[in-house]
Amino acid sequence: MRRILASALLGVVVTAPGLRADTHRFVPTQFYTTYSFAHPPALRIKPGDRVITETVDAGGANRLGQTLTQGPNPQTGPFFIEGAEPGDVLVVRIEKIETNRTTAYSGSLLAPYSVDPASIAARQDREPKRVTWQIDRAAGVARLDDPDVRPALTLPLRPMLGCVGVAPARKEAITTPTPGAFGGNMDYAGLTAGVTVMLPVNEPGALLFIGDGHARQGEGEVVGTGLETSMDVEFTVDLIKKTPASWPRMDTDTHLMVLGSARPLLQALQHATSEMLRWLMADYGFSERGASAFMGQALEYDIANVVDPNFTVVAKVPKVLLPRR
Amino acid sequence: MRRILASALLGVVVTAPGLRADTHRFVPTQFYTTYSFAHPPALRIKPGDRVITETVDAGGANRLGQTLTQGPNPQTGPFFIEGAEPGDVLVVRIEKIETNRTTAYSGSLLAPYSVDPASIAARQDREPKRVTWQIDRAAGVARLDDPDVRPALTLPLRPMLGCVGVAPARKEAITTPTPGAFGGNMDYAGLTAGVTVMLPVNEPGALLFIGDGHARQGEGEVVGTGLETSMDVEFTVDLIKKTPASWPRMDTDTHLMVLGSARPLLQALQHATSEMLRWLMADYGFSERGASAFMGQALEYDIANVVDPNFTVVAKVPKVLLPRR
Amino acid sequence: MRRILASALLGVVVTAPGLRADTHRFVPTQFYTTYSFAHPPALRIKPGDRVITETVDAGGANRLGQTLTQGPNPQTGPFFIEGAEPGDVLVVRIEKIETNRTTAYSGSLLAPYSVDPASIAARQDREPKRVTWQIDRAAGVARLDDPDVRPALTLPLRPMLGCVGVAPARKEAITTPTPGAFGGNMDYAGLTAGVTVMLPVNEPGALLFIGDGHARQGEGEVVGTGLETSMDVEFTVDLIKKTPASWPRMDTDTHLMVLGSARPLLQALQHATSEMLRWLMADYGFSERGASAFMGQALEYDIANVVDPNFTVVAKVPKVLLPRR
């Protein structure tokens, strides 16, 4: 095996005899806490390429529990996709997300805006204590056995990425707790291996960032965290040239999805719903009234998070309900 | 068969040789468009009793398409449950909801608050036209083939009740488009046959109302309607005495649910989330921190409606994830 | 002086030699905690008539501190205005609001939705303690000198009515903490003597209710109360026949105002702003674009309350800025 140092600052690109030319092993050494056009590309890749890499946890700790960098949500990347230009859509297929250590942490109090203010005022124990879960990959579960948290909990692993984003539009630099039209910290429990994420490109090369792996997360992320841990991640990229898209979209085995992010919560839903209308009209042969009548009876929603600076709502259309064409 | 007229005003109670004493066939002739303590009971029943009845559609039309009464959402009932007192929980098990005619109607434009205001301003065709769906019970689908709605649509039936409610607290009379702590027009697509609905009792006898059947509905009810139609409905009732509950709850084969209703949307979610916390602590052995840590990684949400005077969010816990006790 | 008992249940109508035929002295003995068409008129009056009456405080105590009735916000009335029909506007000119005892009470903690949730969690003293203010009418101030409330406070009196409302539309019965299109508990500090309130009529006779006097109140009513006290009130009534209005309006020496009530806060503002547009177009000679351009540069807002079941926002146009006609 031969190692080539791409950059002492940005990461290590590993090559090996068995590795195809379109596959990149990238070990990050530099991480970012803003989504921004201003960060130098860590790796340049082409449409069709595969990247094998890893993410540190939301606090900056890696597979060994070593804190490599400061949080929140340090990002691996940015990956510069050759040929990506503003007006294109970047397609990121998530091939693998796997926990790579034996612990995760989470919050243990319901976050401020997720509950009635009166229930915050009535809370007896207000200490925002972190708790540590044990990850048992063989059994496929995470376990929490903490004296303050009764009863003990065992929950199936469902690894996901809290953050997949590109450089924002209009030269904004946005901190990594924040989701938006550029993706970012959407904290959607459905962003697992096997899904395809589509993001509007705002800058040449798109500048793809990933991070904030969760071994599992409930909808809403109501304790302010998932099961925060480091991850091994593989993804492939592609481009859809010159296609208007205003919000991140996902394509899964079962659903078309749009992820809208904003405050208030209703506005996140409005963005997702409006964009789904446009998508069905542009790509699935619906008239405006046809898409509307269909969505009225076929739409589903997930509430990804209600704890980040913007909340995220996912509008979903089950593919099985789409008219045959 | 022998018919006994319970009241010329309120409905017809049908008895028959094969009918058990705890089973009531009730054909409504009087309907209500407010939830209120002030309406006289249409039928008095006991915990354990079964009611076989029917509902007109949201516009007041019955199985024959005859308009019996004015909308919106005319209610069948109220049913007075013997022994129900303020502080109890009324348990309503939905045994059957079946469409009983061959048409349903729906809206065909996305409702005001469900989309970005800019997309309303950009709309070319703003006519709020109703469309008529054909219900094919043999095939288990509803079909829409309307020249303005392209392409033609075929969607599986999933009959539900938009409205299940009791007399509100504090002598309020609330119009039937509105959901709240008393239930009412929650417009939740998951309120189907097989579920158990639990409602806080505010008045002696609880005064149960049902109505607003939908042959199917998408989450959010974003065109302002489901597939509005008349229904044959069967339910059984029971009481849980002296149990505090602030919001409607549901128990299904797979989930515990709480339905919070309010504006803004986040507040509906806050009510549902706060009440789920209380429920898990009261009945499932969780400490406050335990329930919080569990909900953070296990909670699911549905968005029932974003079109009614109050919006409804459903907080859900998958039973399979509950700790064994 | 001769007293005539109008009704042992509803109140006492006092007549005296010096009293004009169009002037009614009414001493309430029955109070209501819902706005509803179902309450029997306490007094029937005609357009042009004057009523001299009184209100108990939000907790039901009168000028002597005697608790006559239960709260919240017990209402004096309803007054049936002869000739008022749905589609009319009831005009209520507030001639006098005067505190009639020496104490008022208020909350002393910022209410749940008025502050960041984090600041609720950080609060050390969470006891929702009421404090008692001394009313000094001679000096025109209220004083609070309570060991828990530092420093001592002295604030000018500015008496107002929290509640002015009519029977709601569609046979709703709404509790008296709630404001809406029917008026009700708008808790607007600007609703003082000298203003004219205009309310859409929903029921024959309109059924006017008043109550919830505050010796003073800040905008937002952020401790959940004003300086709650009993009041002597005088008002005159009139009708504007067959005039569409969707929300309460006010006409003062300096401003035209619309009071929109809803949650979320933005929706209250939307109602008030939309209704002001309609008003300017209907009565002040503006085109739609003219009213819009004018409002963009001339509008003012007050935030009446952010603590009631609906929040209230007041859209205001300074009369001095209206174009001459």
Next chain:
Amino acid sequence: MRRILASALLGVVVTAPGLRADTHRFVPTQFYTTYSFAHPPALRIKPGDRVITETVDAGGANRLGQTLTQGPNPQTGPFFIEGAEPGDVLVVRIEKIETNRTTAYSGSLLAPYSVDPASIAARQDREPKRVTWQIDRAAGVARLDDPDVRPALTLPLRPMLGCVGVAPARKEAITTPTPGAFGGNMDYAGLTAGVTVMLPVNEPGALLFIGDGHARQGEGEVVGTGLETSMDVEFTVDLIKKTPASWPRMDTDTHLMVLGSARPLLQALQHATSEMLRWLMADYGFSERGASAFMGQALEYDIANVVDPNFTVVAKVPKVLLPRR
């Protein structure tokens, strides 16, 4: 007069015999559309210094109507204040804001979120047309006489700056339509000559930006603009060292103010209210309960804007009501 070119890129510093050493005449030639730490200082000044400068209008046009740069809201600056460090408060006293040309433009339709969605759907003329106002400084008014806008309008000038901001925290770069904790596009009609603005410092030198002058603006900025024009501006700066502040504050002849910015509107109010509580406790001798009880009866609010990416609400305390100390 002698001109010294500070930088061909950033602006022109003018000196003259009569100019004091602590007074800077700065003519900007470079403008910015993000608030960011990354922009090079245009001018370095000291606490106590005065700057005489100018701003282009929101579209980038100067006093001559020449478009010098692209919008939205091109900023003059950034000014680097010697000695300013994170944790300090930058004090900016606005000495002068004067319109310097004879025209201003504004929108003429009520903006999307400022009105009911139904009123957007009902609008007949949806063209988002700009209109041009004539500024008559001698008469102190702006006039609009446009055939589409009836009647003609004449409104008093009240010049203000829509934007006063510093480099945001956490290395964010935020576009200039956006207000936040760093100030920015708060669009507050009360930000006129004579006020003192206080901004939390996030970066060394603070990096002060100003722009977006309005000859006048209504509360809410409901047409999406004020009377947009170029301005002559003078300000002086000072520092309060090591003072925690979370949101912009203002000190005027009559009021203490806090400007909270967020969506939803209620959250902007929550930020402003919570920060006012902290300010009263830190600097005005109030206990928490004392500040709360006082605010409940003394607070005022302005709604600065409901059209920007964050809305801005101003919590205000009349100085005359503060307890004597």
